[in-house]
Amino acid sequence: xxxxxxxxxxxxxxxxxxxxxxxxxxxxxxxxxxxxxxxxxxxxxxxxxxxxxxxxxxxxxxxxxxxxxxxxxxxxxxxxxxxxxxxxxxxxxxxxxxxxxxxxxxxxxxxxxxxxxxxxxxxxxxxxxxxxxxxxxxxxxxxxxxxxxxxxxxxxxxxxxxxxxxxxxxxxxxxxxxxxxxxxxxxxxxxxxxxxxxxxxxxxxxxxxxxxxxxxxxxxxxxxxxxxxxxxxxxxxxxxxxxxxxxxxxxxxxxxxxxxxxxxxxxxxxxxxxxxxxxxxxx
Amino acid sequence: xxxxxxxxxxxxxxxxxxxxxxxxxxxxxxxxxxxxxxxxxxxxxxxxxxxxxxxxxxxxxxxxxxxxxxxxxxxxxxxxxxxxxxxxxxxxxxxxxxxxxxxxxxxxxxxxxxxxxxxxxxxxxxxxxxxxxxxxxxxxxxxxxxxxxxxxxxxxxxxxxxxxxxxxxxxxxxxxxxxxxxxxxxxxxxxxxxxxxxxxxxxxxxxxxxxxxxxxxxxxxxxxxxxxxxxxxxxxxxxxxxxxxxxxxxxxxxxxxxxxxxxxxxxxxxxxxxxxxxxxxxx
Numbered sequence: 001x002x003x004x005x006x007x008x009x010x011x012x013x014x015x016x017x018x019x020x021x022x023x024x025x026x027x028x029x030x031x032x033x034x035x036x037x038x039x040x041x042x043x044x045x046x047x048x049x050x051x052x053x054x055x056x057x058x059x060x061x062x063x064x065x066x067x068x069x070x071x072x073x074x075x076x077x078x079x080x081x082x083x084x085x086x087x088x089x090x091x092x093x094x095x096x097x098x099x100x101x102x103x104x105x106x107x108x109x110x111x112x113x114x115x116x117x118x119x120x121x122x123x124x125x126x127x128x129x130x131x132x133x134x135x136x137x138x139x140x141x142x143x144x145x146x147x148x149x150x151x152x153x154x155x156x157x158x159x160x161x162x163x164x165x166x167x168x169x170x171x172x173x174x175x176x177x178x179x180x181x182x183x184x185x186x187x188x189x190x191x192x193x194x195x196x197x198x199x200x201x202x203x204x205x206x207x208x209x210x211x212x213x214x215x216x217x218x219x220x221x222x223x224x225x226x227x228x229x230x231x232x233x234x235x236x237x238x239x240x241x242x243x244x245x246x247x248x249x250x251x252x253x254x255x256x257x258x259x260x261x262x263x264x265x266x267x268x269x270x271x272x273x274x275x276x277x278x279x280x281x282x283x
Numbered sequence: 284x285x286x287x288x289x290x291x292x293x294x295x296x297x298x299x300x301x302x303x304x305x306x307x308x309x310x311x312x313x314x315x316x317x318x319x320x321x322x323x324x325x326x327x328x329x330x331x332x333x334x335x336x337x338x339x340x341x342x343x344x345x346x347x348x349x350x351x352x353x354x355x356x357x358x359x360x361x362x363x364x365x366x367x368x369x370x371x372x373x374x375x376x377x378x379x380x381x382x383x384x385x386x387x388x389x390x391x392x393x394x395x396x397x398x399x400x401x402x403x404x405x406x407x408x409x410x411x412x413x414x415x416x417x418x419x420x421x422x423x424x425x426x427x428x429x430x431x432x433x434x435x436x437x438x439x440x441x442x443x444x445x446x447x448x449x450x451x452x453x454x455x456x457x458x459x460x461x462x463x464x465x466x467x468x469x470x471x472x473x474x475x476x477x478x479x480x481x482x483x484x485x486x487x488x489x490x491x492x493x494x495x496x497x498x499x500x501x502x503x504x505x506x507x508x509x510x511x512x513x514x515x516x517x518x519x520x521x522x523x524x525x526x527x528x529x530x531x532x533x534x535x536x537x538x539x540x541x542x543x544x545x546x547x548x549x550x551x552x553x554x555x556x557x558x559x560x561x562x563x564x565x566x
Contacts, residue, residue, distance in 0.1 A: 124494065124495070124496040125496065125497075126496070126497075143496070143497075144493055144494055144495065144496065146494060172493050174493045174494060176494070181494075184491065184494045185494070187486065187491075188491060188494060188495050188496065188498070188499040189496055189498055189499065191482075192482070192498040192499050192501075192502045193498065194535070194538055194539075194542075195478055195482070195502065195535075196498075196502070196557065196561075197538065197553055197554055197557040198531060198534045198535045198538055199474075199475070199478070199531065200556075200557035200560050200561050201534060201553055201556050201557050201560065202530045202531050202533070202534035202535075203470065203527075203530050205560055206560075206563070208467065208470075208471060209563065209564050210427055210455050210457045211407065211427055211429060211457060211459070211464075211467045211468075211471060212407070212427065212471050212564070213407040213408065213409070213426070213427065213471065213472055214408075214409075214426075215471070215472055215475040215476065215479075215504075215505045216471040216472065216475050217564060218475075218501045218502065218504055218505070219475045219478060219479070219501065219502050220557075220561050220564070221498075221501055221561075222498045222501070223557040223558065223560070223561040224557075224558045224561045224562060224565075225554045225557060225558055226554075227550070227551040227552075227554035227555050227558070228551070230554060231547050231550040231551045231554065232547075234542055234550060235542065235545055235547060235550070238542055238543070238545070241542060242539065242542060242543055244486075245535070245539050245542075247485045247486050248481060248482065248485050249532070249535065249539075250485070251481045251484060251485035252477070252478075252481045252485075252528070252532065255477055255480065255481055256525065256528050256532075259517055259518065259521055259524060259525060259528075260521070260525055262518055262521070264514050264515075264518060267510070267514040267517060267518070268510040268511070268514045269510075270480055270484055271480055271508045271509075271510035271513060271514060272510050273483075273484050274479065274480040274483035274484050274503075274506040274507075274508060275506065275507045275508055275510070277483050277484065277488060277489075277506070278479075278483050278503050278504075278506040278507045279507060280489070280492065281492050281495070281500060281503070282507075
């Protein structure tokens, strides 16, 4: 379905948009880009990741694109569509890379004119650095990609979005409802970022690097965090994230109590359970 | 000081004891080993990691060793010394690899006869697997090694223990009091293992592996945990570990409140603080 004569527009040429461009150009597509900084466009043009780029919206160019990928912050994405959806080609497929789905997907679908279709997608890959200069489509290798269709989507558009994930190089493509996605991501991604931030800020750690083992380094790698993006994602998913924090906290209190009471048997059974559950991830 | 004519005895030939043997043999020392399983001895002998091994204590052999390294669970270490310290050579230097220091170091030093000296050490390296068959002294490369001297130690013995860390290949050798070590390790290592166990057990995660990104995998790598060893280490360090859990929990509640109240500024300032603190570890 995603034949190589399709023209792809990427809106937002940062770490993720740039990595998409690199991967899709390598697959033989025509790739255009709109982004704020001329430097980002020049960088991607020099590397042959895009065929055309602009810092402003060109209505004529918009009308030539079959697939539009938004690699923008959620609030910027909504504003962009308000301003520019009128220029997009009838039948164009729109998708995104946003880390939160419910508050984005339904709003976008509600505001789109009928001739356009939006299918939400979440590439579960990233780096602790950002900007197109850090783009690298090898981050998709072995990673997960989640598509979040709703009742308003057509099977053809959902399948094309999944196909896009495969073309980008993702190892596993899944479908989840936006609600279920946000619950999962609240647990798997947002809670883990909360933990990393809390670990890094809950006490003086200035002189700790001489004493750290791998475990602390592993748990705080993601404590280097884009505060603008993640605070927005946290607050968009507030209720689901708070639920996940509370689940975590309740279990931490059970573990704490086992330690305080010297309940070696409970401690060991929790450790055996975590060991067997974690082993499934390493299969 | 640790000239190659010194004879080293390793008591407990598991992951850590085996890795010590491999590294020290490579440095040209004579290395003996006492451990429970003949299979472990055969494995190490075949690889040339030890010169001699036995599943039982040989009083004559004990009397020939200059340095004795205990790679045992804390309670086993204390019992072993009760039974066998009489056979050790006058002037022998004793050290260990135990992950907790206060409850071990002072007890050992109090029970030792005056002709023996014990200097506690903690190699901050490990793997999620165990046994001599997983031993690999490359885990020491780039890792930290902490020596925990007390007032009863001589400068010469402390320096020899530090020298041992360098010979094993550790990148950074530090000195901490046993109390300070246990506080640091309660935070850096034990709390992080608690978090991993809690993350892995606080909810059903059976079908999550299709949706995980790197962050969840990073934070739960250490959820595969040796329940016998870690429950013992947790309980030996109970008060200090509980303090660290409480510090973490208090900060998590601050972050939770910022999310619940939609306090984007507080969220972002915590994220910027964690980012700048974590950056120091990547220098």
